[in-house]
Amino acid sequence: MAEQAAGAGSTAAPSPPPPKKLWADVEFGDELEALTVTEPEKKQQQQEEEEDLVDTSPAETGGSKTLKFVGALEAETEIKKVVADDTPYTSAKSFEDLKLSPELLQGLYSEMKFEKPSKIQAETLPMIVTPPYKNLIAQAHNGSGKTTCFVLGMLSRVDPKMKAPQALCVCPTRELVIQNEEVVLRMARYTGVTTASTANADSNSLSTSSSRLGKIVDQVVIGTPGTLKRWMTKDRILETKHIKILVFDEADQMLAQDGFQDDSMRMLKNIERSHVNLQVLLFSATFSDQVKDFAMRTIPRANYIFVEKEALSLDVIKQYKIHCPTSSAKIDTLKDRIFPAAEKLGQSIIFVRTRGSASELHKRLEADGHKCTSIQGGLTHEERDRVIREFRSGRTKILIATDVLARGFDQAQVTLVVNYDIPVKNTHPYEPDYETYLHRIGRSGRFGRKGAAFNLLVNEQDERNLRKIERHFNKMIPDVAWDDDNGIEQVLKDAGLA
């Protein structure tokens, strides 16, 4: 792709080029998030009243130690918002409320086609863009518009005239880096802000980034932890002294001990050394209690927004379990029952546990004449990019993936997720991985669209793990018979998909 050939240095967009279609004809769901306002009028009024109450209430004293509880904004979704001090925030009813630059507003309206802030945007954006630019830990449902929150946060704070990195966004996968960079580039279209990303750098095989480039002059830098760390330390091409805002996307994974905690902490410390008031933003759909504790200790004096875990398993995604007597019944169920129904619907992602099973399942399905592709971390970057490009364009309907794609991947056409393997932690014995489960099924049903998820169970351990998942989210997951194709058709009809 042309933009990759440009390398890590500059994907500059000073004057608006003719609208270029990214990812072929596929739109990012983000475009829709601000348009879909499902919130009933009454509820919104109620919310505004609560906000007003908060804003007019006498300021409490006591400094940063006393957290002020703002209250459940919306009883049904159990959102808990707490501000770290007495800064009054009013939720943004329009993007104009945020005092953004005209260029940025133009990007929001004419490029992104946004009309008004989504719910999470209305709540978090004032916290992000209002001085004194406090830290924020924010949890919001899958597909509710988190990306826009932190991208707008970064863009509203950088100075296009200063040719140095001022905003840094760290993501867990290459695919997410690319996706987020696309959003930044589109939103920044009229601002003159440029971006650098680790994905551009390492897909270019001409040379390594360090030998080819001088210091990065782009205002917004997006990347995966390993390369970013190298850019800061060994290569010394990423200057951190002007960075004002640091974003962790999929923050719970970035801070998890078995995730990227070490890299993230090192980067944070590295940047903080030269910053008195670095603004740190954490965004994710999930925060396990353990990671939540760690995040709140690590990012002190932060505003935060959390959602009860029960409220996260969205009812828009219909979930089912299918008991399969044997492993071969599992693959038959996939081929003979699920695929015929799925192919009519849109696109599907089949999640498996290991790299090996991803390519093995891919081979077996292909040998049986099923058109599909697979992606996992063992592929080369070029192969990964190609697979994603084909899926984005709609040329492939069925994508087999490891958890490389479990989080953040935003493709509106995905209507069906299959957990060919139930997500488990790497513990003795396997425990279900609740967060990964939620992220996986959240690849479907983006922005209030319909979606369905099938869990294939083959042994007692699978059964146990799914029961635990049901209990954890306090959600009954109904059965479908493995050998009854009418059953699956019927269920998809119930889900509003067939």
Place this chain on the structure above:
DNA sequence: AAAAAAC
């Protein structure tokens, strides 16, 4: 006893 990044 995995996956993600990257050495």
